[in-house]
Amino acid sequence: MKLFDQYLKEVEKELGAKKSQVKSSEVGTVIEIKDGVAIAMGLDNSFYGELVEFTSGVQGFVIELMEDSVGIVVPGDYLTLEAGSRVTATGEILSLPVGEELLGHVVNPLSESLENLKLKTKKRYPIERIASGVVYRKSVTVPIQTGIKAIDALIPIGRGQRELIIGDRTTGKTTVAVDTIINQKGQDVICIYCAIGQKNAKVAQVVETLKSHGAMDYTIVVSSSASDSAALQYLSPYSTTAIGEYFLDKGKDVLVVYDDLTKHAWAYRQISLILRRPAGREAYPGDVFYLHSRLLERACRVDEKYGGGSITALPIIETLDNDIAAYIPTNVISITDGQLFLETDLFNNGVRPAINVGNSVSRVGGSAQTKAMKQVSGRLKLDLAQYRALAAFSQFESDLDAETKQFLNRGAKTTQVLKQGKHDVYSLAEEVAILWAASKGHLDALETDKIVDFEKDFMDVIRTKGKDWMKRINKNKIMDEKDEKELEKLVKSTL
Numbered sequence: 001m002k003l004f005d006q007y008l009k010e011v012e013k014e015l016g017a018k019k020s021q022v023k024s025s026e027v028g029t030v031i032e033i034k035d036g037v038a039i040a041m042g043l044d045n046s047f048y049g050e051l052v053e054f055t056s057g058v059q060g061f062v063i064e065l066m067e068d069s070v071g072i073v074v075p076g077d078y079l080t081l082e083a084g085s086r087v088t089a090t091g092e093i094l095s096l097p098v099g100e101e102l103l104g105h106v107v108n109p110l111s112e113s114l115e116n117l118k119l120k121t122k123k124r125y126p127i128e129r130i131a132s133g134v135v136y137r138k139s140v141t142v143p144i145q146t147g148i149k150a151i152d153a154l155i156p157i158g159r160g161q162r163e164l165i166i167g168d169r170t171t172g173k174t175t176v177a178v179d180t181i182i183n184q185k186g187q188d189v190i191c192i193y194c195a196i197g198q199k200n201a202k203v204a205q206v207v208e209t210l211k212s213h214g215a216m217d218y219t220i221v222v223s224s225s226a227s228d229s230a231a232l233q234y235l236s237p238y239s240t241t242a243i244g245e246y247f248l249d250k251g252k253d254v255l256v257v258y259d260d261l262t263k264h265a266w267a268y269r270q271i272s273l274i275l276r277r278p279a280g281r282e283a284y285p286g287d288v289f290y291l292h293s294r295l296l297e298r299a300c301r302v303d304e305k306y307g308g309g310s311i312t313a314l315p316i317i318e319t320l321d322n323d324i325a326a327y328i329p330t331n332v333i334s335i336t337d338g339q340l341f342l343e344t345d346l347f348n349n350g351v352r353p354a355i356n357v358g359n360s361v362s363r364v365g366g367s368a369q370t371k372a373m374k375q376v377s378g379r380l381k382l383d384l385a386q387y388r389a390l391a392a393f394s395q396f397e398s399d400l401d402a403e404t405k406q407f408l409n410r411g412a413k414t415t416q417v418l419k420q421g422k423h424d425v426y427s428l429a430e431e432v433a434i435l436w437a438a439s440k441g442h443l444d445a446l447e448t449d450k451i452v453d454f455e456k457d458f459m460d461v462i463r464t465k466g467k468d469w470m471k472r473i474n475k476n477k478i479m480d481e482k483d484e485k486e487l488e489k490l491v492k493s494t495l
Contacts, residue, residue, distance in 0.1 A: 026089040030054070031069065033081045036231030037274045038072040040087050046070050049128060051092045056080040060087075060231075061094040061127075064275045071275045073231040075110060093128075096239055097121035098246035103190070106207055106221040109232055109239035114223060125242045127235065131297035138303040140337075143368040144255065144312050147183030147425025148176065150353055150418045153377035153435055154384075155340055155360045158368025159253050160301025160310040164332055166317045166324060167342030171354050173316050175422055176340065177257040178206055180314065182213045183425040184255060190247045191219040191255045194240035197233050197263030200225045209423065230274075233267035241298050244311050248302065251309040256299070260316035261292060265328045282327050289331050296335050324359070338362035352419060357384050370428060370477040376435040380414070387411025406444070413443045416451040429473035433462050436484070437491045446495075458494045466490050 028042030038060060043052070050062045052072055058080055064071025074081065097111040099121040106114045113119050140158035157163045165173045181191045193210075195203045203223045210216045220243060224236040237258050244254040258264070265288060272285040280286050292315075299313035315336065317329050322343060324333070333339055338361045347354035369377075391408060394400060400408075417438045420426075426434075434455055437443055446454055462470060469486050473479060479487075 025091075028070070028087045028089070030081060030083055030085040030087055032083060033074075033078060033085075034274050035270065036074050036078045036229030037271055038074055038078070038081060038087070039069050039275075040072055041069045043070050043087065043089050046089050049093055051090045051094045053088050053090060054081055055086045059094075063271070064277075073234065073271065075229070075232045075235050078229065078231070093126045095124040095126045096242060098123050098125045098243050102220045102243060103218065104216045104220075106203075106223055108228075109222060109224050109235040111239070111243070123246065125246055127238045127242050128294070129242075129245070129298075131294070132300050132302060136300075136302055136306045138301045140301055140364045140368050142253075142301075142310075143365070143370060144180070144189070145183055145187070145428055146176070146180040147427070147431075148179055148353060149420055149426060149431050149435065150355050150357075151176070151340065152369075152373060152428070152431055153418075154357055154381045155338065155355070155362040156365035156369040156373070157312065157314075157338075157362060158301075158365045159312050160299065161338070161362070161364055161368070162296050162299045162313040162315070162336040163362060163365070164315050164317060164336040164339040165342070166319060166329060166333070166339050167354070168319050168322060168344045171342040171344055171347045172352060172422075173318070173342055174202075174206065174259055176342070176353055177259060177314050177316060178209055179423055179425050181210065181219060181255065181257065182215045182423060184218065185213070185215060187253075189218065189253045189255050190244070191215070191257075192240050192244055193219060193221045193257045193259065194236055195221065195223040195225070195259055196236045196261070197224065197226050197228075197267065198259065200227070213423065230267040230270040233264065234271055237261070237264055237295055241295060241311070245298065248309040248311050249307060251307050253309060254311045256311060256313050258295075258313065258315040260318050261332060262316075262318045262328055265291065284327065288328070289335075292332055293335050296332075337364045350419070351415065352422075357381055358388070372428065372432045372473055372477050372479045373435075375479055376432050376439055380435070380439065384411065384414060384418075387415070410438075410441065410444055412448050413446070413451060414438050416448055417443070417455065419452075427470070427474055428477065429470040430459060430462060432473055432479060433466075433487060433490070434458060436479075436487060440488075442488075442491050442495070454494065458491065461490055461494045465493070 026043055026045055028040040030038050030040050032039040046062050053059050058076040060072040060074040062070050063073045101119050101121050140160045142159045144157045144159050146152055165176055167173050184191055207221055210219055222240045224232045244256050247254050268291050269284050277285045296313055299311045301310040302308055317332050319329055341356045341359040342354045343356040
């Protein structure tokens, strides 16, 4: 009997090893397909965000759960689908390839190269994941130097912050974002530029600008153009954030630009209307706030105990006639940690970047501002606001006292100093130097139209005679009495 029992055990062992692995899958049928959105029946056990696969090999993910059907977003080639096509649930979450291999390339929201290259990545990350909790986060204390004087001095941005760039069309929103990317050269910051619903020509121009300034070495461009489907445009910012989270988990600092979330909201509205969701204000669905809140909440600065790293988000919103009280602008303003408001009138008057200092704010960036910058920009914002109010009032007053005239004169000089050319970014030391010269009254005697020439000559002096001074300021990020005396000599030698 013992021999027989042993024989049975051996047979059972053999049968167990060869047992067939049977995997069951839920299969449904497409009943409707419109502009990258499919309606399918038969997927009763599907969940939100589940990856599904069609007979043609095209993949999509579930975005709507209805009583007897599901809504599926198809970011790929949806033109191969038709009513009656079979669709299979995978039980997985939609993910995309991520990794260092994407650096320097232009990809679509599925991480597929738009340059006809095969990018061999080793990891995949889910398109959406829950934002880091409070215990994992750290307060914003390290600055993101934009290289733009007006921003670094008046509306500073910190690593891990969400700073909205808002304004009408053609006010320089993209330029501000691109200049910030350019200024991250040598700062050990990974940059990702997300173009949503933009013209291919505009995206190509941005890529060319980044290449010419050597910024593509540390930048990834994620593009879903105006000619792409609403599904692909909807996916873009989430894919971009997933790519950024790969570097975040490695302890890296990441800068993400979403250009722009207005078009992203339009794409989502289009998808929602196709799915016959109830339309609310401006025909947007009721969960449009959640659309952007769950995206921007993923931007954060992680505590060193949990790996460190940060994602800094610069979302862009386009307004109509400077209406910042519209639906989407107010939503995003309430989600972000401040906003840079660019004004058409300022832009047309030659004030570039056209930042309205009064309406712009950085709620947490002040904690990240360097001591050197705080020394020169202490009262600058208040003084400029007072100057603009006084300048408007003084137009109706002919007889002004000497003190008022001096205040107006210095305000005009400071306004001129804050102007900056396109893609002409400054280091911290260069910003501190010119702002210090203006705040100390060294430019008061100059004609306003001579400020630009002085600044150019002064920068040449700083970069040649003041090399050591610049190194100290950029390294120590503080200016002592000795540094001020040395800077004063450099200013006077230029004058």
